[in-house]
Amino acid sequence: METTKPTYYWDYIKVDRLLGLQGGLEEDCSKISTDEILFVTVHQVFELWFKVILENLVDVRDLFKAEVLGNEDMVEVVTRLERCSTIFRAANQHWDVVETLPPREYLKFRGKLMPASGFQSAQVRQLEILLGLAEDERIAFGAEGSHLAALRGKGGAETEASRRVAASMADLPTLKDAVLAWLERTPIGGADHHAGSHEEFIDQYLATHNSELDESLKMAKTVASMADDDMRLNDLYDKERASVRAFLKPEDERTARIRAAILFIETYAEEPLLAWPHRVLEGILELEQLFVIFRQRHARMVERIIGRRTGTGGTAGVEYLDQTALQYRIFPDLWTVRSLLINPLVAPGLAGADFFGLRAEH
Numbered sequence: 080m081e082t083t084k085p086t087y088y089w090d091y092i093k094v095d096r097l098l099g100l101q102g103g104l105e106e107d108c109s110k111i112s113t114d115e116i117l118f119v120t121v122h123q124v125f126e127l128w129f130k131v132i133l134e135n136l137v138d139v140r141d142l143f144k145a146e147v148l149g150n151e152d153m154v155e156v157v158t159r160l161e162r163c164s165t166i167f168r169a170a171n172q173h174w175d176v177v178e179t180l181p182p183r184e185y186l187k188f189r190g191k192l193m194p195a196s197g198f199q200s201a202q203v204r205q206l207e208i209l210l211g212l213a214e215d216e217r218i219a220f221g222a223e224g225s226h227l228a229a230l231r232g233k234g235g236a237e238t239e240a241s242r243r244v245a246a247s248m249a250d251l252p253t254l255k256d257a258v259l260a261w262l263e264r265t266p267i268g269g270a271d272h273h274a275g276s277h278e279e280f281i282d283q284y285l286a287t288h289n290s291e292l293d294e295s296l297k298m299a300k301t302v303a304s305m306a307d308d309d310m311r312l313n314d315l316y317d318k319e320r321a322s323v324r325a326f327l328k329p330e331d332e333r334t335a336r337i338r339a340a341i342l343f344i345e346t347y348a349e350e351p352l353l354a355w356p357h358r359v360l361e362g363i364l365e366l367e368q369l370f371v372i373f374r375q376r377h378a379r380m381v382e383r384i385i386g387r388r389t390g391t392g393g394t395a396g397v398e399y400l401d402q403t404a405l406q407y408r409i410f411p412d413l414w415t416v417r418s419l420l421i422n423p424l425v426a427p428g429l430a431g432a433d434f435f436g437l438r439a440e441h
């Protein structure tokens with residue numbers, strides 16, 4: 080008779096193997112300081128969370144690859160995105176733990192790390208690549224492609240890290256491309272979706288937006304006190320008007336469709352058929368915000384512990400990290416649309432309202 084083998088916690092979770100991994104280069108916790116054990120452990124905790132986020136985001140990207148993103152898939156996308164954000168939010172709390180490392184204690188073992196650095200974290204690069212950060216959008220310093228070179232071993236040899244990142248680069252589309260393709264298909268105009276319906280929507284929207292700006296300018300002028308305030312305000316509002324128009328009427332037709340779709344979903348977010356697409360966009364924005372917070376929070380922790388010296392990975396340190404926080408935006412259009420939203424009470428009427436609102440026929 081076959082006996083059922085019991086499962087033990089330690090076998091399933093691999094506890095012993097896991098607890099044997101915090102000994103640093105010495106491979107032995109008793110030979111390194113408690114502070115160094117903390118330093119190694121917190122990096123490992125981050126790497127584990129990156130792994131789970133990556134797994135989930137690949138699934139999200141795969142759902143977007145389908146020709147049609149059905150209702151159930153959309154719910155799944157939102158659920159997974161929210162999970163990733165929850166993990167990221169929890170991981171961002173770990174910076175508090177790193178900050179319990181006294182700077183002088185860190186300096187005792189920092190020398191051992193050269194040239195190791197989080198800059199060599201393959202999983203962070205994989206995350207950026209999967210999300211859609213393009214190679215030419217990266218901050219250049221030193222040798223071209225130095226973030227990839229940093230993953231290679233002595234004499235430029237391939238490593239597990241460089242292989243992982245190369246595999247991510249080959250694994251297309253990126254989440255960004257997949258999401259943009261989905262947005263491009265948004266049936267602006269509802270059942271009557273036709274060529275040019277996005278332009279009609281944008282023209283109506285711009286007219287309302289301009290009236291809102293006129294009203295705001297009028298109000299601003301009533302409290303203007305200095306002699307040249309009127310001119311300054313006119314100038315400010317003219318610039319805003321021009322930049323909104325340039326954003327919503329780009330030369331490239333595809334970009335125009337995508338931006339119109341984001342604005343459309345945001346404007347009519349409470350319509351039943353647009354509520355879930357809106358949550359998808361919200362989920363992506365939130366995830367990106369948490370990634371930016373990760374970068375900002377890491378930079379402030381680094382400044383607190385090692386100041387503004389050159390990093391072990393060979394970058395300018397905090398200055399470089401702050402630049403990444405400021406410049407790395409994968410979904411800039413989602414952010415820009417937030418600057419142009421109007422009061423929903425005066426938004427143009429929704430074309431195809433029956434279609435989006437599932438309203439009963441009368």
Ligand code: HEM
Nearest residue numbers: 122125196197198200203381385390391392393394396403
């Ligand atoms: C005492 C603690 C830490 C210090 C002083 C520190 C310092 C730095 C510095 C100076 C850089 C810039 C690259 C370089 O020249 O080395 C960097 C990059 C990086 N660090 Fe840390 N770090 C610490 C802990 C962590 C932890 C716990 C993580 C979690 C995984 C992490 C993840 C990263 C990542 C992903 C980068 C690359 C950023 C990018 O290129 O966008 N760091 N770190």
